[in-house]
Amino acid sequence: MIDANTGIFSALDDHCASRGIALKNAGKPRWIASMPMHRNFMINAVVAECLTFTPSRKLARVDISSKTYLLTIGFEQAGTSLSAVEMEITPAFLTVALSDLTPRPKATPSEIRDIVEWSDKKADSAYTGHDHDAIASLYPTLRIFDISGTSTEETWNVFFQSCIDECEIGASWIEGNLAATLRTLCDLESTRIPYRVLCRSVFDGDKSSFFLAQYRCLEALYAYSSAHSLGKHLSIKSSWGEIATALEDKLGWHPREEGSLERILRFSSPSDLREVLNALEKPIPSDDETLVRHSAKAIYWLRNSFVHYRPAQQLVDVESFAWATLSTAMTGIVLDVYEAVFSGQTA
Known part of the structure; x- marks a missing residue:
């Protein structure tokens, strides 16, 4: 979990630095606030399949125990044709998505600075982590669906259905x-x-x-x-x-x-x-x-x-x-x- 959070914030630091803005708390201890109930997912979830179209548009299958999820980044309609329940984006889902799929932020460096520079463990001993909704707002739309029961062989069929869903809103010819x-x-x-x-x-x-x-x-x-x-x-x-x-x-x-x-x-x-x-x-x-x-x-x-x-x-x-x-x-x-x-x- 420490490595995952370190990687997420280091990527934000690098993204801003490469665009001429150095975050004042770059490299400082920061993480996405979570609760003990989220820890099992963050530690044990496995990205079994991943399809990258662009740095800002990705699909992934995430497995943990007997549960399987479809994770979409940069999609607005994906999953609508599936008989699947859309889940709330929790700190656990967000941490796995950002650390394992490493999507490119959609926010400007200034917008990232406004959120990331808010605090860190060195600046505030009472710091308990960045709000996950605030961090999620820096990235393309992230959605997750429960597709438990989907076999490994069916994964790419689900991905294809999700792609066609997205085509319906003008994402393709x-x-x-x-x-x-x-x-x-x-x-x-x-x-x-x-x-x-x-x-x-x-x-x-x-x-x-x-x-x-x-x-x-x-x-x-x-x-x-x-x-x-x-x-x-x-x-x-x-x-x-x-x-x-x-x-x-x-x-x-x-x-x-x-x-x-x-x-x-x-x-x-x-x-x-x-x-x-x-x-x-x-x-x-x-x-x-x-x-x-x-x-x-x-x-x-x-x-x-x-x-x-x-x-x-x-x-x-x-x-x-x-x-x-x-x-x-x-x-x-x-x-x-x-x-x-x-x-x-x-x-």
């Missing part, structure tokens, strides 16, 4: 119908969809980042499909992930991307494939077989244009693409392929 469609991904099994990748791209101003995250979802699905089929054929009991890893590490083999993409796109809705081609300003074939092939080529082409440097592709004005339409269609494709892969249709 993702909104409306696209945000509603993305919520349907939250119903999928956490161990099979790379929510971690999706979360990191939600607030990226570069819309191509989210497209690449969705492409990663399709990569995960055709990797699963290929490895699962091989394991079943050879009666291998290892997990599909272990099989795929062994094939790549030991043999340097991985599924041929464009061919694998075309294979799994056969299980997606033709209407979504048409929307993809329409968003990318590509001709739309009339027959389904050609539609699948052209869609696979278009998606793979767009993926390569962001991952690799191709002089000709750099001349394409990607800003002209209908990104919301493209992303909504890609989400529909992921949902359709997911159902096909895990129901055994692709075996």
Whole structure:
């Protein structure tokens, strides 16, 4: 607890000093006032997972005994779609959040000085600590929700739901119908969809980042499909992930991307494939077989244009693409392929 509080106030000292204001009680003994009832949490709580978007926007899973909490910093709407009870920010929660997640203060150095210079143990022998609400006011909005019962595997699903909640208030270009469609991904099994990748791209101003995250979802699905089929054929009991890893590490083999993409796109809705081609300003074939092939080529082409440097592709004005339409269609494709892969249709 001493180390945690020392770190919190040292960070405030450094933040102000780096901006030309030296706090007069910098380095003096200071802490956040708390009661004995808070001590167990401060000592034993563990930040099991943390996702940092910026120094001022973070998500974390905090575990202690049989309890689990979602901790959000810099989010206004996160947690609203969850069946979770929001908790009061106590000195215990605040101390763990500030010491373990180290968010950047939102307050100006002058505002920090007004609160931090109020007192310290050297200046006042009766000092019992800084008020936790006053310290909390120096940072972006901090909220905490009880999500006990959430398994470790479900953590990133919860993070993703929280990100979509925040999108609804204009924190991202993702909104409306696209945000509603993305919520349907939250119903999928956490161990099979790379929510971690999706979360990191939600607030990226570069819309191509989210497209690449969705492409990663399709990569995960055709990797699963290929490895699962091989394991079943050879009666291998290892997990599909272990099989795929062994094939790549030991043999340097991985599924041929464009061919694998075309294979799994056969299980997606033709209407979504048409929307993809329409968003990318590509001709739309009339027959389904050609539609699948052209869609696979278009998606793979767009993926390569962001991952690799191709002089000709750099001349394409990607800003002209209908990104919301493209992303909504890609989400529909992921949902359709997911159902096909895990129901055994692709075996």
